[in-house]
Amino acid sequence: MINITLPDNSVRQYPEGVTGIDIALSISEGLARNVLAAKVNDEVWDATRPINTDASVKLLTWNDTEGKAAFWHSSAHIMAEAIEALFPGTKFGIGPDIENGFYYDIDLGNRVITDSDFKAIEDKIIELARQEQKMIRKEVSKKEAIDFFTKKGDEYKLELINELEDGQITFYESGSFTDLCRGPHLPHTGFIKAVKIMSVAGAYWRGDIKRKQLTRVYGITFPKQKDLQDYLLLLEEAKKRDHRRLGKELELFTFSPNVGLGLPLWLPKGTALRERLEAFLKKVQRKAGYVQVMTPHIGDVNLYKTSGHFQKYGEDSFRPISTPIEGEQFMLKPMNCPHHCEIYKSKPRSYKDLPLRMAEFGTVYRYEQSGELHGLTRVRGFTQDDAHIFCTPDQVKAEFVGVINIVMKIFKALDFKEFTAQVSLRDPNNKEKYIGTDENWEKAEQAILEVTKENNIDAVIEIGEAAFYGPKLDFMVRDAIGRKWQLGTIQVDYNLPERFDMEYIGSDNQKHRPVMIHRAPFGSMERFVAVLIEHCAGKFPLWLAPEQLTIIPISEKYEIYAKKVLELLNNYEIRCKIDNRSEKAGKKIRDAELERIPYMLIVGEKEESDNTVSVRKQGHGDMGTYTIEAFAAMINDEINRMTE
Ligand SMILES: [Zn+2]
Numbered sequence: 001m002i003n004i005t006l007p008d009n010s011v012r013q014y015p016e017g018v019t020g021i022d023i024a025l026s027i028s029e030g031l032a033r034n035v036l037a038a039k040v041n042d043e044v045w046d047a048t049r050p051i052n053t054d055a056s057v058k059l060l061t062w063n064d065t066e067g068k069a070a071f072w073h074s075s076a077h078i079m080a081e082a083i084e085a086l087f088p089g090t091k092f093g094i095g096p097d098i099e100n101g102f103y104y105d106i107d108l109g110n111r112v113i114t115d116s117d118f119k120a121i122e123d124k125i126i127e128l129a130r131q132e133q134k135m136i137r138k139e140v141s142k143k144e145a146i147d148f149f150t151k152k153g154d155e156y157k158l159e160l161i162n163e164l165e166d167g168q169i170t171f172y173e174s175g176s177f178t179d180l181c182r183g184p185h186l187p188h189t190g191f192i193k194a195v196k197i198m199s200v201a202g203a204y205w206r207g208d209i210k211r212k213q214l215t216r217v218y219g220i221t222f223p224k225q226k227d228l229q230d231y232l233l234l235l236e237e238a239k240k241r242d243h244r245r246l247g248k249e250l251e252l253f254t255f256s257p258n259v260g261l262g263l264p265l266w267l268p269k270g271t272a273l274r275e276r277l278e279a280f281l282k283k284v285q286r287k288a289g290y291v292q293v294m295t296p297h298i299g300d301v302n303l304y305k306t307s308g309h310f311q312k313y314g315e316d317s318f319r320p321i322s323t324p325i326e327g328e329q330f331m332l333k334p335m336n337c338p339h340h341c342e343i344y345k346s347k348p349r350s351y352k353d354l355p356l357r358m359a360e361f362g363t364v365y366r367y368e369q370s371g372e373l374h375g376l377t378r379v380r381g382f383t384q385d386d387a388h389i390f391c392t393p394d395q396v397k398a399e400f401v402g403v404i405n406i407v408m409k410i411f412k413a414l415d416f417k418e419f420t421a422q423v424s425l426r427d428p429n430n431k432e433k434y435i436g437t438d439e440n441w442e443k444a445e446q447a448i449l450e451v452t453k454e455n456n457i458d459a460v461i462e463i464g465e466a467a468f469y470g471p472k473l474d475f476m477v478r479d480a481i482g483r484k485w486q487l488g489t490i491q492v493d494y495n496l497p498e499r500f501d502m503e504y505i506g507s508d509n510q511k512h513r514p515v516m517i518h519r520a521p522f523g524s525m526e527r528f529v530a531v532l533i534e535h536c537a538g539k540f541p542l543w544l545a546p547e548q549l550t551i552i553p554i555s556e557k558y559e560i561y562a563k564k565v566l567e568l569l570n571n572y573e574i575r576c577k578i579d580n581r582s583e584k585a586g587k588k589i590r591d592a593e594l595e596r597i598p599y600m601l602i603v604g605e606k607e608e609s610d611n612t613v614s615v616r617k618q619g620h621g622d623m624g625t626y627t628i629e630a631f632a633a634m635i636n637d638e639i640n641r642m643t644e
């Protein structure tokens with residue numbers, strides 16, 4: 001008998017050779033029907049693979065990321081089997097699962113797959129799925145593997161096999177299709193109940209532009225038809241919210257190939273939005289004891305050699321700029337940190353100066369391949385809402401609390417109700433991978449764990465995910481349609497203080513190293529604005545909206561009164577305009593709704609004689625009649641409640 005430890009730490013005994021499915025069956029039949037794979041001592045296995053030694057086992061279902069991965073990766077095999085049946089002689093590259101679904105890179109020879117083939121592939125996949133084909137794992141020798149694919153004539157698989165070690169090669173068979181694969185896979189294909197081929201694209205073999213371009217076929221599968229329908233609805237909703245589309249429609253930003261790919265141009269409305277975000281954060285930071293600094297967009301190459309960024313970004317990034325006569329070399333700034341280190345070092349520091357919280361909306365430049373660029377979320381120049389806190393090791397915890405408070409204020413002001421966090425710690429079994437003393441690591445890690453707990457933050461703890469220079473805390477928000485976005489980060493750093501030889505004089509009159517904390521609650525202004533647009537579908541919170549209200553006179557007769565209302569509202573710093581087009585009031589209201597303007601003030605005879613306005617709120621409709629003063633007080637109150 002062997003001992004199997006389950007996730008709740010209970011230990012059960014089973015005969016040697018027990019499988020994930022057997023274990024599930026011993027718990028409940030319902031569970032056994034849903035088991036897609038099994039995590040055996042941190043490695044994901046087929047749920048049908050025999051376990052021969054004591055092990056800890058977690059049974060994976062559709063609700064586990066790793067369960068989904070096995071589902072989608074298995075689906076890639078079935079799609080390949082379907083394509084081979086429909087397009088005999090196709091050669092196969094690799095077919096991994098991805099975040100949403102899977103793809104397979106294939107070589108169709110002279111043939112092409114287009115949208116019109118998708119239906120036939122989907123039908124074939126469902127046909128093969130219904131056969132409940134077993135996915136059978138086979139260990140093969142390197143020679144057997146080479147013989148098989150030489151006979152089949154698939155040079156891509158042969159190239160992959162050549163890089164593998166004999167004794168570590170496995171095949172998987174499902175129906176008539178045999179693939180070189182490490183696994184894991186579903187017990188059988190019958191789990192797949194719904195499929196959609198999403199798209200095809202060109203992809204160079206092994207990502208190398210010098211090699212052959214293959215066809216990448218993307219698909220997604222689900223265990224229920226309903227899940228597929230929900231997914232397609234979500235995609236449609238995401239399309240409506242696409243920040244690239246809305247950014248254009250709402251005239252927030254644009255790109256010009258003449259300026260360069262991945263370099264956003266902020267239009268007046270987008271600039272106003274960004275400035276308001278910056279002003280909000282600056283105000284919050286001022287209250288939290290930050291000081292603002294400004295640094296240039298380039299820096300001497302040697303600065304980045306000192307910081308280590310040249311080694312990290314130099315080779316694969318924008319080339320250094322040289323001066324014509326002196327032969328100096330500068331780099332576009334990839335990070336603000338080295339500049340801030342130099343500011344720290346601009347004068348001697350004492351423990352009484354700490355913590356020193358230095359903030360800058362610093363623009364940085366990093367090279368991204370043109371194919372990787374995406375709207376505002378993947379760009380080549382962006383502005384971080386950056387700050388560096390220099391403090392003593394004892395101050396790390398309090399500083400974390402301070403930063404978390406800022407992050408919470410931002411989430412509240414922008415109506416992100418759901419968020420999660422990830423705490424990344426070092427791997428205690430691999431301490432040599434990290435720099436900094438044990439004592440400082442323990443102090444900082446303890447501080448992060450305590451702070452997240454004390455603030456009731458739902459945090460996942462990842463061991464071994466820390467940067468080599470320190471532990472970190474990352475925030476993820478869930479947007480209005482349930483998608484997760486990575487936003488702000490807080491990182492402890494023992495490395496740069498070392499590299500820049502930073503010091504402070506302690507109360508003991510001795511020299512000490514400060515700890516550095518990097519933090520950027522928005523991440524970057526570009527990425528944050530993109531996430532915000534997609535979250536609120538362009539309907540920005542009142543305090544951020546480019547135009548907060550529009551005054552709609554119901555006919556020309558009331559334009560003079562409309563102007564009076566506008567002037568009064570200007571006294572309250574409310575951003576508004578008059579819609580004096582010769583259109584019907586109904587049409588003006590509809591247009592204001594489309595422009596996503598939060599409030600509409602309708603003025604006619606009654607309003608003029610009573611000195612009032614009739615208020616309509618975006619998405620709420622009629623809110624009744626107000627005096628100007630009462631209306632201004634109401635919206636100021638709405639703004640204050642969100643941003644205080
Ligand atoms: Zn596979």
Ligand SMILES: [Zn+2]
Binds near residue numbers: 335518
């Ligand atoms: Zn930094």
